[in-house]
Amino acid sequence: MTEPVVTDRNPIPAPANRIPTPSSPAPDIVRCAYMEIVVTDLAASRAFYVDVLGLVVTEEDDEAVYLRSFEEFIHHNLVLRKGPVAAVAAFSYRVRTPEDLDLAVAFYEELGCRVERRTSGWTKGIGDSVRVEDPLGFPYEFFHEVEHVERLAWRYDLQTPGCLVRLDHFNQVTPDVPRAVAYMEDLGFRVTEDIQDEAGTTYAAWMRRKPTVHDTAMTGGDGPRMHHVAFATHEKHNIIAICDKLGALRLSDHIERGPGRHGVSNAFYLYLRDPDGHRIEIYTQDYWTGDPDNPVVTWDVHDNQRRDWWGNSVVPSWYTDASLVLDLDGEPKPLVTRTDDSEMEVTIGADGFSYTREGDAAKGFKLGNTL
Numbered sequence: 001m002t003e004p005v006v007t008d009r010n011p012i013p014a015p016a017n018r019i020p021t022p023s024s025p026a027p028d029i030v031r032c033a034y035m036e037i038v039v040t041d042l043a044a045s046r047a048f049y050v051d052v053l054g055l056v057v058t059e060e061d062d063e064a065v066y067l068r069s070f071e072e073f074i075h076h077n078l079v080l081r082k083g084p085v086a087a088v089a090a091f092s093y094r095v096r097t098p099e100d101l102d103l104a105v106a107f108y109e110e111l112g113c114r115v116e117r118r119t120s121g122w123t124k125g126i127g128d129s130v131r132v133e134d135p136l137g138f139p140y141e142f143f144h145e146v147e148h149v150e151r152l153a154w155r156y157d158l159q160t161p162g163c164l165v166r167l168d169h170f171n172q173v174t175p176d177v178p179r180a181v182a183y184m185e186d187l188g189f190r191v192t193e194d195i196q197d198e199a200g201t202t203y204a205a206w207m208r209r210k211p212t213v214h215d216t217a218m219t220g221g222d223g224p225r226m227h228h229v230a231f232a233t234h235e236k237h238n239i240i241a242i243c244d245k246l247g248a249l250r251l252s253d254h255i256e257r258g259p260g261r262h263g264v265s266n267a268f269y270l271y272l273r274d275p276d277g278h279r280i281e282i283y284t285q286d287y288w289t290g291d292p293d294n295p296v297v298t299w300d301v302h303d304n305q306r307r308d309w310w311g312n313s314v315v316p317s318w319y320t321d322a323s324l325v326l327d328l329d330g331e332p333k334p335l336v337t338r339t340d341d342s343e344m345e346v347t348i349g350a351d352g353f354s355y356t357r358e359g360d361a362a363k364g365f366k367l368g369n370t371l
């Protein structure tokens with residue numbers, strides 16, 4: 001199996017150890033809205049996200065910087081909060097109505113999760129919210145009310161060649177992807193793409209609420225950790241401009257992987273590491289997924305075009321490194337080890353290459369062989 005398999009439904013069976021489905025209906029999630037990350041040097045992080053990447057400062061004080069992208073009309077898409085340990089404090093989703101917050105409370109209390117209601121003003125720019133430690137150990141947040149700010153879509157006097165226009169998605173590391181997917185489907189998400197092997201091991205899955213490839217993805221590994229948060233640009237050339245700017249500033253060490261085109265999602269991509277090592281993806285031009293019968297794409301873990309459509313190798317740090325996440329007291333969550341096969345070990349051999357498609361070596365296509 002080398003070509004991706006296309007079906008019309010989630011191809012990942014729910015596991016025997018699945019998290020029970022609550023009888024309470026799930027909150028109606030509109031989209032991923034913002035991430036709150038803890039940074040150890042607020043000035044250094046501000047310089048990276050504002051001076052280099054060009055995110056817009058909505059508000060700031062000595063403890064935190066609230067940033068948004070150019071097409072955003074809500075208060076922020078990223079909060080940089082000063083703290084002792086680089087980690088993620090919240091993956092935050094906007095819900096459709098204020099009543100959806102009550103649904104979130106009931107949904108997670110039924111799952112036995114720690115749930116906190118936070119009143120307006122706890123986080124600048126948003127109203128009442130619900131924060132939970134979800135069954136996978138991630139700090140999830142839900143909110144509806146939000147302060148509107150100027151949408152800078154038409155402010156071409158302010159936009160730069162590498163302009164970041166939207167928050168696109170989160171990516172989470174969790175040890176048991178099928179267990180995570182079953183819970184996320186209960187929460188109302190739909191699978192759009194996944195990576196499996198012929199034995200049925202699932203290595204990663206992409207899930208959406210808004211009609212793009214994803215609002216979040218689950219990547220198999222020791223977790224809970226945050227793999228990356230992704231911002232969208234309008235065009236591929238905006239990503240090239242970011243690379244050129246980083247080079248001109250002698251900051252190319254921040255580039256971890258890419259630029260390139262993904263197989264999964266078909267998007268053009270670039271991965272950066274911020275001053276604390278938090279991973280940021282710049283992402284553009286995936287596809288519409290909003291029809292009820294949107295085809296689901298399953299990639300073979302041995303297809304070297306799944307992670308990079310041009311077949312370029314994935315650097316090992318991309319598989320191994322990720323950010324810690326915090327519990328509701330602000331303490332780092334301990335990690336649970338993945339016991340299924342890891343994608344890195346399956347696809348990057350002792351030679352350090354990721355070109356492992358079955359049969360290719362015999363055909364002389366393996367990197368390092370003479371054609």
Ligand SMILES: [Fe+2]
Pocket residue numbers: 169170171228230281283
């Ligand atoms: Fe991504």
